Structures are given as C-alpha cells and as structure tokens.
Amino acid sequence: xxxxxxxxxxxxxxxxxxxxxxxxxxxxxxxxxxxxxxxxxxxxxxxxxxxxxxxxxxxxxxxxxxxxxxxxxxxxxxxxxxxxxxxxxxxxxxxxxxxxxxxxxxxxxxxxxxxxxxxxxxxxxxxxxxxxxxxxxxxxxxxxxxxxxxxxxxxxxxxxxxxxxxxxxxxxxxxxxxxxxxxxxxxxxxxxxxxxxxxxxxxxxxxxxxxxxxxxxxxxxxxxxxxxxxxxxx
Numbered sequence: 001x002x003x004x005x006x007x008x009x010x011x012x013x014x015x016x017x018x019x020x021x022x023x024x025x026x027x028x029x030x031x032x033x034x035x036x037x038x039x040x041x042x043x044x045x046x047x048x049x050x051x052x053x054x055x056x057x058x059x060x061x062x063x064x065x066x067x068x069x070x071x072x073x074x075x076x077x078x079x080x081x082x083x084x085x086x087x088x089x090x091x092x093x094x095x096x097x098x099x100x101x102x103x104x105x106x107x108x109x110x111x112x113x114x115x116x117x118x119x120x121x122x123x124x125x126x127x128x129x130x131x132x133x134x135x136x137x138x139x140x141x142x143x144x145x146x147x148x149x150x151x152x153x154x155x156x157x158x159x160x161x162x163x164x165x166x167x168x169x170x171x172x173x174x175x176x177x178x179x180x181x182x183x184x185x186x187x188x189x190x191x192x193x194x195x196x197x198x199x200x201x202x203x204x205x206x207x208x209x210x211x212x213x214x215x216x217x218x219x220x221x222x223x224x225x226x227x228x229x230x231x232x233x234x
Contacts, residue, residue: 002046002061004170006031011049013166015057017146018100018114018137025052032194035079043079044194055096056080061154068101073117073134081132096131102154106138113141113148196220197228204229 005011012026026049033048047059058076062068076099084095101107108115115136119128142152149163159168196218203214204225211225218225 002031002059003174004167005029005047005059007170010166010170011047011057011059013164014059014150015049015051017150018135019098026050027052035083037079038082043076045076053096055098056084057098057100059100059102061102063104065103065105065107068103068107068136073099073101077132077134094131096133098133098135100135100137102137102139102151104139106140108136108138113138113143113145113151193220197224200225200228 005014006029008026008029011029012024015026016022016024029047029049031047033045034042035045035048036042045058046061047057049057049059051057058080060068060076077097080097080099081094085093106112115138117134117136119130119132120126121128137147137151139151139154142148142155153162153164153167156162159172162168162171197220200214200218200220203209203217209217211222211229214220215222215225
C-alpha cells in the first residue's frame with residue numbers, strides 16, 4: 001500500500017484525513033527514501049513528504065509491532081532533524097516534523113484509533129513546543145469515520161470495495177494497468193533485493209561466513225558482497 005502514497009495527491013489526501021487539515025497541500029513526496037545518521041549509516045523511510053509550509057512528514061506502514069516502537073519513532077524524528085539542518089543553521093530554523101506510524105495492530109494498546117505523542121512540561125502540563133510530533137494510527141479500527149474508512153481502504157485489496165475513489169483509482173492502476181503492473185513488479189523486486197542486502201550486512205557483521213558463502217545464501221553477486229564489506233569498514 002505504501003506505493004500508492006508515493007503519489008502526491010494520495011499522500012496529500014492521507015495527511016489531510018490523519019491531521020484533520022483539509023487545507024494541507026503536499027509539495028513533494030518520495031517513497032523508500034534513504035536517510036543517513038551522523039556515522040553515515042542509512043535507514044529507509046517508507047514515505048517522506050513535504051507540504052507547502054515546509055513541514056516534513058515521515059509515514060511508516062508497519063505490520064510488525066517491533067518496527068513501530070517508541071525508540072524507532074524517536075530515531076526517525078532525530079534523523080530527519082539531522083538531515084534538514086546544515087552547519088551554522090540556527091536551531092529556531094528547524095521545521096515542524098511529523099513521524100506517523102500506521103500499524104496493523106494497536107501498538108499502544110489503549111483501544112484508540114489514533115494517538116498523538118508530543119512532549120509536555122510535566123509540572124505544568126503545557127506543551128513543550130518543539131514541533132516534533134509523533135502519531136500512531138491503529139488500523140484495527142475501521143469505523144464510519146473518515147479515518148476508519150481510510151483504514152478499511154488500507155487493508156482492502158479490491159478497488160471496487162474501497163470508500164475513497166482517489167485511492168481506488170491508484171490501486172486499480174497498479175493492479176490492472178499494464179504500466180502500473182510493471183511498476184509494481186519492479187518495486188517488489190527492489191524490495192526483495194533490499195531485504196537480501198540487509199541479510200548480507202548482518203552476515204558480514206557476524207564475521208562467521210566467507211564472502212562466497214554470503215553471496216550463495218543471499219543470491220547476491222560476489223562483487224555486491226565485496227562492495228557491502230567496503231561500506232561496512234568505511
């Protein structure tokens with residue numbers, strides 16, 4: 001489903017519903033966006049969008065609870081901040097950010113459809129005002145609200161059964177249009193290769209296998225394994 005929201009109009013529609021801001025306008029959106037930490041290691045964000053007010057949105061679609069824990073949210077938020085600032089920038093120039101997890105299960109386990117996580121001053125209960133927001137969406141709740149219908153469409157595989165035409169049209173494109181099907185096939189292959197690369201990195205880190213063995217296990221070429229090993233030591 002994340003591929004659908006690489007479309008600017010679909011990403012805008014998603015954010016308008018989640019944030020209840022129907023004037024929100026997305027200026028750019030990128031899927032599978034690599035972002036690096038200070039040590040040069042990268043993680044891949046599902047979706048990174050920027051709106052007309054320069055607010056930044058990281059949208060993660062997670063089936064695994066482990067992939068949406070509190071420290072993952074903190075990590076993503078900190079990486080975004082680190083990557084949007086340059087040496088010499090003033091701290092007050094930091095833009096407002098949102099890390100949004102759409103989860104298959106109710107990760108925070110309070111039975112709510114949506115959770116807004118913001119820092120507060122404990123002694124006063126007042127917002128801290130750092131403009132770094134974290135939101136969890138519980139996709140288990142598929143009621144008749146705008147958000148509930150959106151979560152229904154997230155898990156729906158048949159465009160005919162979806163509530164929202166904008167999403168149904170995009171899903172139909174990937175399932176029925178020849179160009180869309182080819183795009184989705186390429187995306188699936190890229191995802192499978194990315195998974196093999198991550199496995200190879202873990203094998204290299206263990207130091208227990210030869211490059212040849214890792215190549216055989218992961219179906220990557222020996223040259224690709226050697227390149228990963230160079231990255232690891234860089």
